[in-house]
Amino acid sequence: MKILGIDPGLDRTGWAVVTNNSAKQPVLLASGLIHTPAKMPLEKRLAAIYDELTEIILQHSPTEAAIEEVFFSKRADTQANTTHARGVILLACEKQNLKINGYNPKIIKKTVSGNGLAQKPQMQRMVQLMLRLDSVLKPDDTADAAAAALCHLRLGPYNELMKKTQEKMRCLRISAGK
Numbered sequence: 001m002k003i004l005g006i007d008p009g010l011d012r013t014g015w016a017v018v019t020n021n022s023a024k025q026p027v028l029l030a031s032g033l034i035h036t037p038a039k040m041p042l043e044k045r046l047a048a049i050y051d052e053l054t055e056i057i058l059q060h061s062p063t064e065a066a067i068e069e070v071f072f073s074k075r076a077d078t079q080a081n082t083t084h085a086r087g088v089i090l091l092a093c094e095k096q097n098l099k100i101n102g103y104n105p106k107i108i109k110k111t112v113s114g115n116g117l118a119q120k121p122q123m124q125r126m127v128q129l130m131l132r133l134d135s136v137l138k139p140d141d142t143a144d145a146a147a148a149a150l151c152h153l154r155l156g157p158y159n160e161l162m163k164k165t166q167e168k169m170r171c172l173r174i175s176a177g178k
Contacts, residue, residue: 001156002029002099003061005149006053008070008089008139010081011036014141016059018131020148028059028131031142042081046088047125053092064099066152070142071105101159103151108144111151123147128140 016031024026032049036045040130046059070082078168093100110116113126124143130150137143 001064001153002060002062003164004057004060004065004158004173005145005147005148005152006065006067006089007144007148008068008082008086009086009139009141010042010045012139012141013085013089014139014143014145015053015056015057015144016137016142016149018079018146018153021060021155023108025132026130026150028133028137028146030056031137031146032056033139033142035100042084045085049085050092051086053089054096056094057096061096064152065093066101066103066148066156067093068108068148069104077097080151090143101152101156103148103155107155108151109117112147118173 002017004017005016005018013029013034015034017029018026018116021027021028036048040048066087070079070086090100106116109118109123112118112130113122115122118126120140121145124138124140127133127143127146127150128136131137131146137146
């Protein structure tokens with residue numbers, strides 16, 4: 001399973017491609033940042049994110065995407081811009097037939113660090129340790145994207161099993177006439 005982790009943002013969208021090696025240890029294959037200038041019109045910024053992300057997907061051929069969900073912040077303008085960016089990110093992933101998985105930031109933090117309230121430096125360090133990197137991933141948007149991918153590497157198989165189990169239970173209820 002090759003995962004494209006994405007930390008959405010209008011100004012800075014972090015991305016990281018992570019997979020498991022033969023020993024089932026996570027490996028960082030590539031990472032980076034999509035940056036759009038603040039003076040660029042919104043529609044051009046969104047198009048740039050879409051185009052760059054599509055190119056990343058074509059270059060690295062991930063099978064699934066793990067995208068951080070938008071959380072409610074005190075700044076409505078920042079939240080709206082992030083929501084716009086996340087929309088074109090979802091569109092790019094869908095158009096390239098990736099299986100899309102969204103994760104709440106607290107779930108990502110809990111899964112990667114064991115603490116749903118972990119701060120940026122702790123998350124960067126845990127990503128560094130899990131991927132056996134010489135230094136922390138920078139900028140933090142890239143580390144956040146890698147954390148989303150790592151979260152999905154851990155939770156994805158469990159989520160699939162739960163979906164299959166729920167579907168079997170639904171079929172059993174239907175066949176039992178309930």
